Every structure is written in structure tokens, then in C-alpha cells.
Amino acid sequence: MAAGHPELPMRHRQRRLKVGITILFVIYVVVAVAGDRLAPRREFLPFFSWSLFSNIPNRRSTFELYIHRVNHEVYDEPKNFYELPEHFHAARRRVSTISKSVKAVGRALAFGDHAADRLRAVLEDQLLAERLSIDYEITRVVFRPLDRLHTGELIRRETVGRFVAERPVREASQ
């Protein structure tokens, strides 16, 4: 970046270097902020805005994964994915990538995004591939975090999509 040009005076070259660095910083901020508002994934990779835990809504709206049936085991009430660690390795890992995947699919379904099918295929491949047949739904839930933690209360719950993930016998665990 700063190679060559021995004829330039030292001070001038240093100033040019500082200007170059400043331009990089400005470009980064502009693209990152634009991505946060405009990009489908809130980011024009690799310009991330670093807006993490900035917004603290009183009522949180998000998407969650609920399971109706695993193979022949049917549940009276759909179970949250995390309640089935005996079926899904991912449910034991307790990492945010699970909720991020579910939210990506939920948003795509809710807004009719053409990427929904592909995102759903990735989700089934990454989270649900351990069983032959799974009946699941993506649910939008609205809640007050502290209230839900203390009492389990949800303000609203609605299904945005219900699907069956089928795997060939040789690939699934059972």
C-alpha cells in the first residue's frame, strides 16, 4: 500500500498513509451502516456494523423452532427444539447459530423471500438431519423477556410455516 515512490518527501508519504487509513475507516463505517439498514442479512459481508444487543425492546418478537413429531413419536403439544436433546445433537450445543438459522428461515417465510426454500434446506441439513422424518414448524413468538423467564407467559404465538423433513434411511441415525 505504501510501497515505492522514494522521491516523495517523508512527511508527504506519512500524510498520504494517514489519509489512506482514514479513507478505509470512513468506507468501513459507511458500508457497515448501510448494510445494517439495507442488506438482507443486515450486513454486506465483510462489513459488519457491530450492532450487537443494541436494541432492548420491551416486547421481543422472534422466531422459534417447534417439533410436532419425530419419526413415529407424536407430541400432544409441539415441543421447543431445545427440549429434545435426546433427538438432536444441536439442541445440546446451546449456541446462537441455531436461533440465527431459525430466525433467517422465519424472516424469509414471513416476508415471502425467494431464498426461504434454500434456507430451510440448510436448516434441515444442519439441525434436523439425525432423524428419518420430522414434522416441525417455524413459529413467531412475542414476549416480554423477564415475564417469560419468570412465568413462561407469551404475548402472542403464530405459525409462519409447517413442514416435514424426510431423510433417506441410510443417512439418518434412526
Added chain:
Amino acid sequence: MTGRIARTINRLLRGSDLTVPRWSLHQQMFERAVLIVQVYYVITLFMLYERSRRMAGLNLLAETLDPLWPVAWLDAVGLGPGGTMLAHLALVAGVLGILCWHMLWVRVLVSIALLQFVAVSNSFGWMGHGFHSWFWISVALWFLPAGRDAPVGATRATRMRFLIGFSAAPGLFLLFYSLSGAYKVAHAIVGLFTDDISGFAPRAMATTLAWRTFETSSEPLWAPLIIHNPLLGWPLYLGLYYVEFFAILTLFRPRLHKIWGLLMIAFHIGTFLFLEITFPEHVLINGLFLVLSPFALGLTDWRRALGALPIIGLPFRPVRVRRWSLRSETAPGSIPDHAQ
């Protein structure tokens, strides 16, 4: 007029920390910076090497990807051959990085390899950001002078250009924290006038932690402490906003580099204890580029550091600012350990 504006901006950015030029320490600063760059590329090799194994088996990790633009080519070549190519790129770039980091094209190649891994790891339907900063540091290092003389620093001009180029790395990293802080402060201000909870409110941290438990169904070690005693989290959250928001300012106040690096590491320890989120790459970057900052060499006076703190340091600033000298910072006859 322009000169006056420049001086005003300079004074605002640097506060009372008018401690440069410290000519007597520039050689040591340069040597420290070179060492940090070398360590960065050694760790980069370690990271690329470790990931190359997963890339070689990419077709076993996933049947379907939602590839981001840097790895859109995987759709054309397939995950098997694509993973093999990525693994080779990682190994070649990583090894060249430790051997020839002084060559610009090698630094660019390392950045390309890192970007490929950032893109692959985010092509599974979700976005994670732990590795972004490590990639961006590699981009910032493009500003280092190129050529065989660069690591030797044969002339003062080369050393100065190296140090300025090097400063882009901590600068960019601190900018990320300031961006994060700016978003938090903006949302907190909006929250004061809406139904949302302001980040300045006493229960802001407790609410955030409660929400997080539903994201991962996790039980972070220290989260219940704050959830059941929200007031305990108030000063922690306000402190976090302060440290993040003013992070970029500390680039111009080298007295604060070490303390800001330690605060940021403490913050990431906190994200683990309270949220069960870890940022190991960020801990490394803070340790290397801030705690070991070459620009902080010889700056040991804690009272002056107190005065350099943004805003809250104002009452502690000396009325008359003295230029830096080794003698003014240390007891007569002694040289700071880390400046030797």
C-alpha cells in the same frame, strides 16, 4: 485557518496526552510492532491450518450451503473439490504469511484466504462475527510498508511509516467497538422516548440476559445474579457503553492502550459469564495490539492516564502540559521495565 482547525481536532482527539514525539523510544516501538505483526501471522497460520481440515471435509459437513458472495464459486465446482481448494489455499497462504509477510501480495493473499473462511463459516444460514475482526486486521496490515527493508527498519522514515501503517490495525479494531457503542447509545437515547427499554435504564442488562436465555436455552454462569438483582447490572452496562463508545478515541491516547485492552478483555470474559458468548479472536487481538501496544512504551504515569480518560478524565488533567520525557515518567535513574 486550516492549521488551526487541524490543531483543534488534534487536541480533541488526543486530550491532554501530548506525549509525542518520543524519539528516544521509536526504535523500541518499531521492534515491538514488528514482533506483534510476526505473532499475528503465526497465529493466522495456526487458525488457517486448524480450519483447513474442516474445509477438506466440507462435503461431509453439509449437503447444502447458502453460499455468500466470496464463496459463490462453490456452487459451480461442488463442495468436495471446493473444500479441497480452500484447504490448499489456507495452507499456502498461512505458510507464506509467516515467511514473507513483508511482501504486500502475501498479505493480500492471507486476507483472501481469511475472507474465504469467514464466508464459508457463514454460509450455513446464519451469521457469526467472531472471525471478522481477525480478517480485518489482515486488511489493515496492507498499510505496512512493503519490501525487504520493512521488517529491518533501516531508516527512521521506514520505521515511522511502519508504525503509522501498524496503527491501522488497532485503529480499525477500536473503530468496531466504537461503532458497537454508537449503536447502543443511539438505541438507548431512542429508548428514552419510546416503549422500548433504554440501555441507560437499571433493568437493561437484566432484560438483555433474560432474552438471551431464550435464544440458546442456555444458563450462563452469572446471568441469574443480574436477572434477579437488576440493579447490579446497571453500572456494568453503563461502563460498557462508555468503554465501547469512546474506544476509537483511545487510539490517539496511547496511555490508555493497555488499560483499554484489559477492559475489552474483561468485557469479553463478561460476555461469556453473563451471555455464554465467547470471542476468542477478540481477546487475542486486544492482547496483542492494545495490551502490548508499542505506542504505550514508556507511558507509566497513572495520573496522566487518568487525565487522558475521555470526559471523566477532564478534572484530572494538568493545567500545563509538559512534553514527554523518560525522566518525567519514572523515578530518577530508572527505565520502565517494558521500555527496555
